[in-house]
Amino acid sequence: MIIAKSLKKSFGDFTAVNGIDLHVKKGECFGLLGPNGAGKSTFIGMTYGTVRRTGGELSVFGFDPNTQSRDIKGRLGVVTQDNALDESLTVFENMMIYCAFIGVPSSERKKRINDLLEYMNLAHKRDALIQTLSGGMKRRLVFVRALLGKPELLILDEPTTGLDPAVRHLLWGKVRELHQNGTTIVLTTHYMHEAEVLCNRLVIMNQGNVAAEGSPQSMINQHTPGYVGIFRLEDKKKLEDIASKAGHLDYHEDTSGLYLRTKSLSDLTAFHSDHGLSPLQIRPSNLEDVFLKLTGQELSSDA
Incomplete structure (x- = not known):
């Protein structure tokens, strides 16, 4: 589903991603780990075209993100690090705007929103202003937003940072369900236990390079x-x-x-x-x- 060959991204004299090779298979939960500055977010940005690569090859669903990002974005959902919700609007209003933005048919929007709010235990907050929600509720709502387009590929960019253990475990359960139902998932996280629990396979990046790759247990056994x-x-x-x-x-x-x-x-x-x-x-x-x-x-x- 994602194939990177000798992928490189430089910002001036700084090389954020240094000629890496990796692939993400359809149907797996793939982890992308590493310290700050390792190149994780740069790689994620390159997959859907918000960051243009400097060199190498990259394809997502067989498309080149540099020239075909629209085709890619129509088939993926992203749980971003920042919530980026309109605090002055209600939960339902935020989701309706996003449905229009990604092209969900108007006849399907209300039901799709209501179903996903129920799925993420947020139905009781449908008409609440965003500014009244707790941090955990906002993160769950960002999951709702990412799922509105019924994505084949779900990118989770540090989805549980700052959340209490109860909310984190709730989201882990939802990620497992999505994975079991066939959604391909790419997860970046600073929580190693989160990666062990959720990921079939992962890479650890360091200073723009892939330091190790494999299943969590195989990496523990090896290193x-x-x-x-x-x-x-x-x-x-x-x-x-x-x-x-x-x-x-x-x-x-x-x-x-x-x-x-x-x-x-x-x-x-x-x-x-x-x-x-x-x-x-x-x-x-x-x-x-x-x-x-x-x-x-x-x-x-x-x-």
């Missing part, structure tokens, strides 16, 4: 297999001394704590027995560990 112990800050000196003498231990520190990764759970428990250091938490390696290893950057929802 950070094993278990992680999280230790107290007061154990720092002792941990550093032990890790420097033992080459098989993977130790790192960031602002959230001290992390020690071993290949097996038994290695981590043996470390505790041998050195008298008790971890605050023990967990299997996850996608966040892969991200940190490949990008060298800490995660944040506003990175």
